[in-house]
Amino acid sequence: MFFLRQVYESFLFAYQALRSNVMRTTLSLLGVSVGIFAIVAVFTAVDSLNNKIRKEIDSFAGSGVLYVGKWPWLMQNNYPWWKYLNRPEMKYTEFKYLKEHLENAEAIAIMDGGRTANVSRGSNSIDANMTGASYEYNQITSTPIQDGRYFLPIESDNGLFVCIIGAKVAETLVDGRSAVGEIIKVNGIKFLVIGVIEKKGEDMLNFGGTPDEKVIIPYTTFAAVFQKDKPAPDIAIKAFKSDDGQAALEGEITGMMRSLRSIKPKQEDNFSVNRLDGLQAFFDGIFAALNIAGALIAGFSLLVGGFGIANIMFVSVKERTNIIGIQKSLGAKNYVILWQFLFEAIFLSLIGGVVGIGLVVLITLIPQEALPLSLTAGNVIKGLFISSFIGVLSGIIPAWVAAKMDPVTAIRSK
Template sequence: MKFLRQLFESIRFAWQALRTNLLRTVLSLLGVTIGIFSIVAVFSFVDSMNMGIREQIDSFGKGVVYVGKWPWVMSNNYPWWKYINRPTMKYSEYKYLADNLENSQAISIIDGRITTLKNGNNSMETRLNGVSYEYNLISEVPVEDGRYFLTNETDNSAFVVILGASVKEALFPNMADVIGQTIKINGIKFKVIGTMKKKGEDLISLGGSPDERAYIPYTTYSSVFQKDYPEPDIAVKAFDWDKGQETLEGEVTGLMRSRRGLKPTQESNFSINRLDGAVKFFESIFASMNVGGGIIALFSLLVGGFGIANIMFVSVKERTNIIGIQKSLGAKNYFILFQFLFEAVFLSLIGGAFGIFLVWLMSHINFGSLKLTLTIGNVVIGLMTATVIGIISGIIPAWIAAKLDPVIAIRSK
């Protein structure tokens, strides 16, 4: 009980010392404030980018494997001649997988190209995607007005189209409801059956901005646009219980090899790709950014730490006489040590808290497609780092103060 009372007294003395020397306290905070601000800001930016990219990649299909001619990740010496001679994916193979797969939620065949859409004198060059019926179960197609494709439209080559928000605005600048209107693609009339919600800018652009896309049935796309260089992919969505999509990938591999008549000794002439490869790629970049940002911020913290240590040495020198009086009245060494150590920690924590406050203010700034978020985890990291800096900076001055001889200390001026 006595120890706790003296501990509380040490905290009170430390706080009074900071209030008494307010100007010196504020000046000594700057280094720690800048350092903690740098660390928390870097971690917050990296976490926010990571979160945004993960959300965007998930919108293209979480738990989805893509079967295609080319692998998405290649080594520096990849055998391109081997891949270029592979057969492209066929609609009949998509139907075969759709009829025989047992471990999939949904399956769709996809292909696309850049082309020009026209409505009278208005036109826009955009990404036109041909998709089969279950594509909206694979990837996000946020229809705002109108509807998605019907099965008879995707199976029977209907000339219908769903427009992205920017495409709609470009082709119909003065019209709110465009459902039922017609546009021309390659001189062929297509009926608008749906328009999508405006998404805005993305951190990364996988296949172009969603607002600048248009969708038509795959059967229509293949008959009109796929005559030259067809490169379709078959997207298959796994069940939620199939973590890592290993069961689905094994089944797809077996069915595709059987369909193409490959012998056990023959290499697969198709590739199975996942979006988690892109996630891992970005995670490696973000890890490097965290390390680099942490190193840069460390230099600011070193400057702040030296500043606090210097202030603490000055504080010990100024209060040597008071330390001697306290010791002569029975104050223990740990009471004196805690008194100065708490003062250093308070200095560092106040500076750290102000740095975190600056990051919080910055999170309200519009950074376009990046939404900066200050997480509890990063706040804790900032405060813990400030505490450690305060302890390291204050331990030596506090130790020196605790070891002062009371007689010599009282006689000092």
């Protein structure tokens, strides 16, 4: 009850301070509002960017997927390409063996791409990113079909001339009509369109080209027609969802590949099993640096706001010196006076923090296609905690001065 009464009285004092001089209090709280707005806005923008990039990575590479290939995915400046140049490329026979024998794999697909192809129908044409993929490709990466269907196993295994195209490719070739069932040319070779990928829009990272500008054909067709001289595929393998699913799958893949390629115990692997951890760790470092930089910049505004709160509290102590003397003469302890003014400083700072968070909420309501902003409960709590902390720092000295006053001297003051 004592604590609640102190909170209630401190709230009343804070309200009276705000009401007695609205302009002075508003200007003093402006620094806290701007600082909290800046910090929460930075946290919100970085979190939204982080979520968008992670979704794009999962959409491109799949969640819980391992990629077996010639080249390791290393995020470093001096990439030692010479160490891996003479490694053998992955083979279709290795893909078939892994598909038949892996026990910890939920799905496995072989894919190759990264090359631009001219796609045309009549006088309409567009340059698109061509990918050759086996049947389970849509279980590895997100490939939602909005019109038509996905490959059949017989089409994928027997190298039929069918394709799935992106939404932008379809719009360019058929002028708004359904592209399913149309015959198009990919680098001059005829393909039957069996499906159109759901329109996604521009990707921020643009891994492998936007899905809207893709042409996906069976891997066997791709390898036989477009890259028969030097195929360079990757084998994508999705682990079962479990705590150690990826680790168990990685160990199983490594053992099988070493056995397939007759690698002796002391010899290094001549293949790489890649996962997204390195890429995600790379972006985590960037986001951490952005958060720190944003917090430091916003900290200057909070410093100004803290001085504003301290100024209000010193004025409040001076204006209520006589009341402090009366309270202490009636038996109020030092800690009661201390908490009274400290709570008042915290409440004033929280008002500024709430205003700053409110401004961030208004920004998140503005439609943003490129980077939709989403204010999380965690960032709201961070903002309120920081504003409360600023209130404590700003109010502790004025509250201490008030608590240490001599009651006789305080009562005689005017």
